[in-house]
Amino acid sequence: MNDHEFYMRRAISLAANVPDLPFGALIVDGDSGTILSEGWNKTSLNPIWHGEIDAINGLAASGGGVEGKNLVLYTTAEPCPMCQGAILWTGIKTVVFGTCIRSLQRLGWRQINILAEEIVRRSPAWNCTLIGGVLEQDCDDLFQRAMLQRAASSDVVSVKSSGDSVE
Numbered sequence: 001m002n003d004h005e006f007y008m009r010r011a012i013s014l015a016a017n018v019p020d021l022p023f024g025a026l027i028v029d030g031d032s033g034t035i036l037s038e039g040w041n042k043t044s045l046n047p048i049w050h051g052e053i054d055a056i057n058g059l060a061a062s063g064g065g066v067e068g069k070n071l072v073l074y075t076t077a078e079p080c081p082m083c084q085g086a087i088l089w090t091g092i093k094t095v096v097f098g099t100c101i102r103s104l105q106r107l108g109w110r111q112i113n114i115l116a117e118e119i120v121r122r123s124p125a126w127n128c129t130l131i132g133g134v135l136e137q138d139c140d141d142l143f144q145r146a147m148l149q150r151a152a153s154s155d156v157v158s159v160k161s162s163g164d165s166v167e
């Protein structure tokens with residue numbers, strides 16, 4: 001198991017806090033390997049409180065500062081445009097994700113149809129490396145399970161979700 005897989009396992013554990021919205025994230029100091037903050041989806045409290053935002057808020061609250069740090073964010077799914085923007089503004093240098101936005105869409109998850117790569121490409125003032133597909137199958141399984149669970153608990157939600165996901 002390499003480092004990326006080690007930290008992605010942690011992101012998957014964090015996602016277990018919200019099995020119906022299994023978005024877990026953590027921020028690691030890429031030089032020391034120290035975990036600086038952890039988060040998961042809290043949109044039940046605030047619609048913009050995605051897992052990555054939770055981890056970034058945790059980092060800010062820790063007061064450690066980000067200047068000169070080699071920050072790496074791990075997340076179970078590719079960041080949405082809001083989160084990828086926040087990641088750039090935070091100065092995070094590397095993003096490692098499991099499931100990609102295309103897979104979320106295929107599984108019926110509502111997504112803004114802009115990939116993280118496009119946000120990075122259109123932001124030449126920042127350097128941010130994206131690494132996708134780490135423990136991809138494990139992460140895909142989380143999102144597939146959550147969507148099946150949702151469909152089972154409400155047919156209405158299931159129909160609506162698949163309608164929304166059409167590109």
Ligand SMILES: [Zn+2]
Pocket residue numbers: 050051052079080081082083084
């Ligand atoms: Zn997001």
